Amino acid sequence: xxxxxxxxxxxxxxxxxxxxxxxxxxxxxxxxxxxxxxxxxxxxxxxxxxxxxxxxxxxxxxxxxxxxxxxxxxxxxxxxxxxxxxxxxxxxxxxxxxxxxxxxxxxxxxxxxxxxxxxxxxxxxxxxxxxxxxxxxxxxxxxxxxxxxxxxxxxxxxxxxxxxxxxxxxxxxxxxxxxxxxxxxxxxxxxxxxxxxxxxxxxxxxxxxxxxxxxxxxxxxxxxxxxxxxxxxxxxxxxxxxxxxxxxxxxxxxxxxxxxxxxxxxxxxxxxxxxxxxxxxxxxxxxxxxxxxxxxxxxxxxxxxxxxxxxxxxxxxxxxxxxxxxxxxxxxxxxxxxxxxxxxxxxxxxxxxxxxxxxxxxxxxxxxxxxxxxxxxxxxxxxxxx
Amino acid sequence: xxxxxxxxxxxxxxxxxxxxxxxxxxxxxxxxxxxxxxxxxxxxxxxxxxxxxxxxxxxxxxxxxxxxxxxxxxxxxxxxxxxxxxxxxxxxxxxxxxxxxxxxxxxxxxxxxxxxxxxxxxxxxxxxxxxxxxxxxxxxxxxxxxxxxxxxxxxxxxxxxxxxxxxxxxxxxxxxxxxxxxxxxxxxxxxxxxxxxxxxxxxxxxxxxxxxxxxxxxxxxxxxxxxxxxxxxxxxxxxxxxxxxxxxxxxxxxxxxxxxxxxxxxxxxxxxxxxxxxxxxxxxxxxxxxxxxxxxxxxxxxxxxxxxxxxxxxxxxxxxxxxxxxxxxxxxxxxxxxxxxxxxxxxxxxxxxxxxxxxxxxxxxxxxxxxxxxxxxxxxxxxxxx
Numbered sequence: 001x002x003x004x005x006x007x008x009x010x011x012x013x014x015x016x017x018x019x020x021x022x023x024x025x026x027x028x029x030x031x032x033x034x035x036x037x038x039x040x041x042x043x044x045x046x047x048x049x050x051x052x053x054x055x056x057x058x059x060x061x062x063x064x065x066x067x068x069x070x071x072x073x074x075x076x077x078x079x080x081x082x083x084x085x086x087x088x089x090x091x092x093x094x095x096x097x098x099x100x101x102x103x104x105x106x107x108x109x110x111x112x113x114x115x116x117x118x119x120x121x122x123x124x125x126x127x128x129x130x131x132x133x134x135x136x137x138x139x140x141x142x143x144x145x146x147x148x149x150x151x152x153x154x155x156x157x158x159x160x161x162x163x164x165x166x167x168x169x170x171x172x173x174x175x176x177x178x179x180x181x182x183x184x185x186x187x188x189x190x191x192x193x194x195x196x197x198x199x200x201x202x203x204x205x206x207x208x209x210x211x212x213x214x215x216x217x218x219x220x221x222x223x224x225x226x227x228x229x230x231x232x233x234x235x236x237x238x239x240x241x242x243x244x245x246x247x248x249x250x251x252x253x254x255x256x257x258x259x260x261x262x263x264x265x266x267x268x269x270x271x272x273x274x275x276x277x278x279x280x281x282x283x284x285x286x287x288x289x290x291x292x293x294x295x296x297x298x299x300x301x302x303x304x305x306x307x308x309x310x311x312x313x314x315x316x317x318x319x320x321x322x323x324x325x326x327x328x329x330x331x332x333x334x335x336x337x338x339x340x341x342x343x344x345x346x347x348x349x350x351x352x353x354x355x356x357x358x359x360x361x362x363x364x365x366x367x368x369x370x371x372x373x374x375x376x377x378x379x380x381x382x383x384x385x386x
Numbered sequence: 387x388x389x390x391x392x393x394x395x396x397x398x399x400x401x402x403x404x405x406x407x408x409x410x411x412x413x414x415x416x417x418x419x420x421x422x423x424x425x426x427x428x429x430x431x432x433x434x435x436x437x438x439x440x441x442x443x444x445x446x447x448x449x450x451x452x453x454x455x456x457x458x459x460x461x462x463x464x465x466x467x468x469x470x471x472x473x474x475x476x477x478x479x480x481x482x483x484x485x486x487x488x489x490x491x492x493x494x495x496x497x498x499x500x501x502x503x504x505x506x507x508x509x510x511x512x513x514x515x516x517x518x519x520x521x522x523x524x525x526x527x528x529x530x531x532x533x534x535x536x537x538x539x540x541x542x543x544x545x546x547x548x549x550x551x552x553x554x555x556x557x558x559x560x561x562x563x564x565x566x567x568x569x570x571x572x573x574x575x576x577x578x579x580x581x582x583x584x585x586x587x588x589x590x591x592x593x594x595x596x597x598x599x600x601x602x603x604x605x606x607x608x609x610x611x612x613x614x615x616x617x618x619x620x621x622x623x624x625x626x627x628x629x630x631x632x633x634x635x636x637x638x639x640x641x642x643x644x645x646x647x648x649x650x651x652x653x654x655x656x657x658x659x660x661x662x663x664x665x666x667x668x669x670x671x672x673x674x675x676x677x678x679x680x681x682x683x684x685x686x687x688x689x690x691x692x693x694x695x696x697x698x699x700x701x702x703x704x705x706x707x708x709x710x711x712x713x714x715x716x717x718x719x720x721x722x723x724x725x726x727x728x729x730x731x732x733x734x735x736x737x738x739x740x741x742x743x744x745x746x747x748x749x750x751x752x753x754x755x756x757x758x759x760x761x762x763x764x765x766x767x768x769x770x771x772x
Contacts, residue, residue: 001623003400003404004398004401005403009393010393011392011393014392015389083408109512207627210631213604214600217598220599221599223597240387244643245595245596256398257400
């Protein structure tokens with residue numbers, strides 16, 4: 001096992017009908033900015049429950065945070081925070097709203113150029129303070145509700161922002177708030193959680209026995225519960241399992257002390273930025289092809305994945321790996337998520353644009369080994385095309 | 387899944403030779419009380435490294451915290467904290483030192499009768515402050531390094547103390563610091579971690595899919611690594627896996643949203659208090675018999691445990707459960723831990739004393755269902771005797 005630090009202070013409030021407890025968790029004298037997306041939280045009554053939970057506190061609202069939240073949109077909220085002297089942020093929504101809120105929390109007190117906060121990759125940006133924030137999570141997918149990361153869109157790219165000051169102080173996870181989600185968003189969420197787990201698991205062996213077993217447990221659970229919760233959106237138990245799986249897939253726990261490979265995400269981000277493909281869809285396109293091109297580097301963990309997650313024990317090593325890749329693709333397809341780039345209306349020439357964008361964003365040495373260069377990324381994209 | 391709250395703010399610093407980082411984690415102006423047990427931390431040089439890590443800070447030492455830490459011993463430390471105006475506690479040792487330090491952290495600022503803090507069971511005692519504390523964990527077993535609980539011995543009983551203010555701010559887990567442990571302590575630690583996991587897992591089904599899979603992963607890992615780390619005490623990777631397994635077994639994560647059954651611990655505590663049987667040994671004695679007496683109540687989870695942890699699929703339900711119980715007992719025995727009360731020099735008449743102690747301590751409605759009364763506890767003890 002590699003040396004590691006692990007610290008995750010977020011208080012999870014899990015269960016149905018608990019939003020009245022906001023009153024205990026938000027400071028009594030806070031002036032609160034409530035942030036949300038396109039308005040479904042209004043339509044389904046979640047916002048009303050949140051406002052009731054906040055009681056007599058001064059509240060300002062900021063709606064309209066779009067999927068893949070844009071720097072320019074978030075800067076409008078930053079201006080509002082400064083003008084209104086807000087001292088607590090409450091995100092009500094999915095990963096985009098939570099990520100956007102984290103960026104606002106970092107940017108509002110920042111004295112320098114806010115866009116520069118996006119230029120630090122996985123390293124923490126140089127902030128020495130952030131507004132406290134909490135979340136009411138309405139979409140099981142990104143894990144943003146229990147981690148310190150965000151992804152912000154800016155000038156045609158998607159940029160991570162990660163800092164320990166950006167952990168939510170609390171996150172409400174009420175599975176019933178997600179019943180009304182469109183099917184496509186739930187399916188995307190299952191894929192997102194699945195691939196988050198894979199990126200921390202299918203690398204090279206590092207004696208992370210607990211981490212591996214836990215990752216395999218999340219994957220097996222998603223395989224069981226994903227189709228079920230799509231078929232029965234109001235089955236509380238199935239949805240609760242998905243919600244908690246998605247949180248656990250990216251709260252840091254399975255990633256401690258082991259190598260990580262965020263290749264699928266990094267290439268996927270460019271597909272979203274260039275072609276507007278949903279984040280979960282972009283992962284379903286790229287993941288199987290990463291493995292086809294990286295069979296050698298990931299051989300041992302791919303074989304472990306094949307056996308422990310899919311019970312594949314027949315055939316020689318290459319056959320078992322191929323079966324595992326096929327099973328994974330089939331799983332994504334079974335959720336209704338297409339896995340070929342050509343199926344999303346992208347011309348083959350689009351691959352050049354993706355490779356150019358990767359180069360422009362410095363994504364020239366990806367993978368758990370740092371040896372996945374642009375030529376391999378191109379080959380992955382070619383393979384993923386059709 | 388049941389509603390739950392989860393919050394665990396402890397910062398884990400995992401890996402070899404990191405004690406110099408104490409300097410970053412303990413407040414620079416703190417006056418520190420360093421607490422330890424019988425002196426092995428001196429003998430093996432750990433204390434020197436800790437003191438070096440604390441640099442120029444004012445440091446006072448308190449040694450001699452015994453296994454199953456006694457209230458009277460801990461109160462001497464409380465007096466020292468008050469007299470010396472200590473403002474940070476650093477536990478260097480195993481579960482007893484860490485638990486004792488937590489109690490001291492709660493008791494030192496407490497204005498009332500300190501012994502009353504032991505009378506709240508699993509509910510938080512009425513403290514409104516606690517000294518900050520950190521740990522350097524030298525024995526993989528109790529999980530105290532990453533939870534808010536402690537167990538203190540007082541007037542012939544063992545009493546839990548649990549409060550969110552008692553989470554360590556940080557815990558150093560350096561597997562190499564545990565290489566010099568006596569074999570019996572390592573074996574007891576494996577049993578302790580194993581039974582911690584079981585007490586949160588073998589109850590009744592509650593749709594805790596992630597929790598179940600993670601618990602099964604910890605159990606399988608302990609089955610693999612327990613014998614290995616006993617045979618090769620200086621194999622860093624094996625010991626690192628044990629250390630992290632023991633922490634994960636009782637950091638709260640596998641217990642969220644599911645029923646828990648602390649019967650084995652509660653009966654085991656009386657064996658330790660009355661007969662001086664090591665904590666891990668007491669669990670190995672009681673656990674198999676709890677299951678024999680509670681086959682009906684735990685049937686579904688015992689069958690799941692049999693299949694997923696031990697790959698037992700042959701035979702009818704009762705046969706599969708019996709095999710799982712036998713496998714568990716054999717596992718404990720394979721570590722050198724005896725599983726019969728008679729093997730620890732206890733007369734059969736001692737069972738009466740245990741039942742009386744359970745009654746005196748209010749342990750009259752144990753188990754995940756609250757229906758395990760003294761007659762069942764007696765039957766468990768009779769079964770466990772020989």
